[in-house]
Amino acid sequence: MASTAPAPVPAPAEPVGTPPVLRRLYVVRFVFAVAWAGLVLLGGSELTLGVQLLLALYPAFDVAAAVVDARSARAAGPLKALYANMAVSALAVVGVAVASTSGVADVLRVWGAWAIVSGLVQLLVGLARRPMGGQWAMILSGGISVLAGASFLRGAAQDDPALTALAGYATLGGIFFLVSAVRLSRPARQEP
Numbered sequence: 001m002a003s004t005a006p007a008p009v010p011a012p013a014e015p016v017g018t019p020p021v022l023r024r025l026y027v028v029r030f031v032f033a034v035a036w037a038g039l040v041l042l043g044g045s046e047l048t049l050g051v052q053l054l055l056a057l058y059p060a061f062d063v064a065a066a067v068v069d070a071r072s073a074r075a076a077g078p079l080k081a082l083y084a085n086m087a088v089s090a091l092a093v094v095g096v097a098v099a100s101t102s103g104v105a106d107v108l109r110v111w112g113a114w115a116i117v118s119g120l121v122q123l124l125v126g127l128a129r130r131p132m133g134g135q136w137a138m139i140l141s142g143g144i145s146v147l148a149g150a151s152f153l154r155g156a157a158q159d160d161p162a163l164t165a166l167a168g169y170a171t172l173g174g175i176f177f178l179v180s181a182v183r184l185s186r187p188a189r190q191e192p
Contacts, residue, residue, distance in 0.1 A: 019132060019184045021072035026181035029065055033174025036061075037167035045104055045162045052100040055107060055163075058170065059092035059114060081128065085121045088114065104163060105156040111166060112152030119145025133183060141176035145169075 036058055043051040063086050070082040092114035099106035123142030126135040148169050155161050 022069070023181045023184045025065060025068050025072070026177040026184070029061075030174040030178040030181070032061055033170040033177065037170040037174070040163060040167045040170070043163075045164065047100050047104065047107070051163070052097070055100050055111075055166075056093050056097045058166075059089040059096060062089040062118065063093070081121050081125045085118055085125075088117045088121065092118075104161045107163065108152045108156035108161050108165075112149040112156065115145045115149030115152060115169065117149075119143065119147075119149060135180065135183075137176040137179040137183065141173055144172065144176075 126138035
């Protein structure tokens, strides 16, 4: 006689293609962040047109990455937070572009505010995605972004503010994206 026990119902999960899409996105974000940081260091703290474009490019890239992320997450992901990140980063593009015409201190103020808000969003998205695995680095990165943002705001008040801290911020963020990309290739139960 055949068993009549009902088949177990699978737990809700991210759409099938999400982790591979996120892995690729996180690797691209790592490469971009490291390359961007290198260019900012080469540009120095003088707000030339090239440095101004680089400063606006970083939050613009964040908008594009959030769009890709939201498309991969569809209905199962933290879409409201991703949409909030898109809006905040789009405002940062405009804010950084305007601030870069005023001076390094104003750039650091705008960047600091953006780092705080986008860090909080990243923290929330990482917490929402924790069941998929690979998110502890995103959670940690979001928290560090909030602290870094506060540091940028303090740095703007110094006598001779510099943009070099932004390169370190981008590099560290890129490393966290790389760690998450590697961790996403492992089963979620291995996550601490």
